[in-house]
Amino acid sequence: MTSPLERRYRLLLRAYPAAYRTERGDEIVGVLLDLAPPGRAWPTVGDAADLVGSGLRRRLRLPIVDGLTAGLALAGPVALALAAGLSACLWVWLEAVKGLHTTGPAAYAAWLAAAVAYALGRARVARTLVVLAAATALALPVAGPFVDLDRPPLWVSMVLAAFGVIAAAGLRAPASADERLGVGAGTPTIAVCATALVATAGAPPGPATAYYQPTLARVGLVVAVAVAIHALIAGVRLTAGRPARAWLWATVLLALPGGWLGPFGDHVVAGVPGGANVEVAPHFGRLAQVLLATCVVGVAVAWLIRAEAAMGVRSRRAAPTPAPERWTRPLGVTRWLTVGAALGLAATIAALALPPYLAYASSMPRPRTLYVATTVALLAATALARAAVDVRSLPAARRARAALLAVVGALAAAFVGGLVAVYDNGWTLRGWAHLDLTANLVTTLALVPFALFALDAAPSVAPAAAGQPRGERAVIWWTLLASAGWLAYTTVPHLLSWGPVLLLLSAGLLALVLVTNRRPRTG
Numbered sequence: 001m002t003s004p005l006e007r008r009y010r011l012l013l014r015a016y017p018a019a020y021r022t023e024r025g026d027e028i029v030g031v032l033l034d035l036a037p038p039g040r041a042w043p044t045v046g047d048a049a050d051l052v053g054s055g056l057r058r059r060l061r062l063p064i065v066d067g068l069t070a071g072l073a074l075a076g077p078v079a080l081a082l083a084a085g086l087s088a089c090l091w092v093w094l095e096a097v098k099g100l101h102t103t104g105p106a107a108y109a110a111w112l113a114a115a116v117a118y119a120l121g122r123a124r125v126a127r128t129l130v131v132l133a134a135a136t137a138l139a140l141p142v143a144g145p146f147v148d149l150d151r152p153p154l155w156v157s158m159v160l161a162a163f164g165v166i167a168a169a170g171l172r173a174p175a176s177a178d179e180r181l182g183v184g185a186g187t188p189t190i191a192v193c194a195t196a197l198v199a200t201a202g203a204p205p206g207p208a209t210a211y212y213q214p215t216l217a218r219v220g221l222v223v224a225v226a227v228a229i230h231a232l233i234a235g236v237r238l239t240a241g242r243p244a245r246a247w248l249w250a251t252v253l254l255a256l257p258g259g260w261l262g263p264f265g266d267h268v269v270a271g272v273p274g275g276a277n278v279e280v281a282p283h284f285g286r287l288a289q290v291l292l293a294t295c296v297v298g299v300a301v302a303w304l305i306r307a308e309a310a311m312g313v314r315s316r317r318a319a320p321t322p323a324p325e326r327w328t329r330p331l332g333v334t335r336w337l338t339v340g341a342a343l344g345l346a347a348t349i350a351a352l353a354l355p356p357y358l359a360y361a362s363s364m365p366r367p368r369t370l371y372v373a374t375t376v377a378l379l380a381a382t383a384l385a386r387a388a389v390d391v392r393s394l395p396a397a398r399r400a401r402a403a404l405l406a407v408v409g410a411l412a413a414a415f416v417g418g419l420v421a422v423y424d425n426g427w428t429l430r431g432w433a434h435l436d437l438t439a440n441l442v443t444t445l446a447l448v449p450f451a452l453f454a455l456d457a458a459p460s461v462a463p464a465a466a467g468q469p470r471g472e473r474a475v476i477w478w479t480l481l482a483s484a485g486w487l488a489y490t491t492v493p494h495l496l497s498w499g500p501v502l503l504l505l506s507a508g509l510l511a512l513v514l515v516t517n518r519r520p521r522t523g
Helices: 004-015 018-035 045-059 068-097 105-119 123-146 154-170 177-201 215-239 245-259 286-306 333-359 366-393 396-424 435-461 470-497 500-518
Strands: none
Touching: 004 018, 004 045, 018 045, 045 123, 045 154, 068 105, 068 123, 068 154, 068 177, 068 215, 068 245, 105 123, 105 154, 105 177, 123 154, 154 245, 154 286, 177 215, 215 245, 215 500, 245 286, 245 500, 286 435, 286 470, 286 500, 333 366, 333 396, 333 435, 366 396, 366 435, 366 470, 396 435, 435 470
């Protein structure tokens, strides 16, 4: 007779394909039952997440990335300590000392409880509390209108939730003594250091500003130290010729939410939506910080997946680097979604910008007007050129699928652009007084399609890829130069405003690429 726990484990196994469930189901359930303590009737949240996540990955045929699992194991306890330490800092300094009253302590308490449970050796309980803390952080903005308290900014909740995903995926049971000690000692250390950094800079009055600056940028320095330590260990191991993929993955994983903290010098001038610094390109604010950090991490992830041989890892013999794929080969979902997103975003920006530009053309700042117009033109021209080249290489039966993907990408980009516009106008749907500034802010979203365009086109300009017809190669170069030029113009002038983790990650990635390219290839 099967136990209630076994029946529930087998119910979760339905996430796996039927053939795999039939072949390996008994083995998986047997291992889980052996690990479960006597009397347990329900799977833990961590067990359920592992089973369902692994099953969905097999259903979707997603590859298992070498080094990612080990990287998660390294990053999980660090992410827990960072989230708990930052929660303690925000709770003590902003809520208790400065007297700001928000719904944040509901999530902060769950994070601190998770850190205590893990330090005491209750790893499964800690994973459950981590999931609860991350879910609470995401629920705070939704619950805000129903209570009399303010809510922490979306950026704070988003960072804590991202650390929660990393911790929930990386925490192991049972936890080693080093991991328990690291979380137990690291959490108060992080809290004290973050609080000291924020306290020395002071805090502006009011929750709308105190949670942003100087808090986010100063707290980002603490996260940057953790990222730098992992990057340094990875660099030392690479120099010594030892396997370093796990440490590189841990660095990238921690850098993603850490890169969202900041940027330096982020402020809003009173009475001017968007700030007075919005002249040509958007001021490098929180939205630009999040998008650029995500794009840089995406480049690092792509580099880790594709360039194993170039990293000099001695754990396996490096295989010759394959020639890049032809640029005209249809890459499926990502390429056509990007084309659609670029067109949808261009249409959204134009819809926001045209009314004020047509009505008040004489009073609009000309540099900003040219910047917005150039962004719309480059997005549309690049997307249409790529689509025209790619559609010719597609079989007739797949063109309908490509068109559907492009439509989905366009609708998604229009929705996100509209959401940013609503956010820029105080979450209201009417009475928008500065559509020109709103359009300028929405152009920040172009970081994502231009980064994807550049990442896709860059391998095809290598000498090994010089086999395309002249027209196709011209489109490749246009895609790369237009994307790289727009990205550089939008981000590089604000280099000193980038958050600490973003600066660190960008410098480390550039140094690693330079070292790799100079290293002589063997074998």
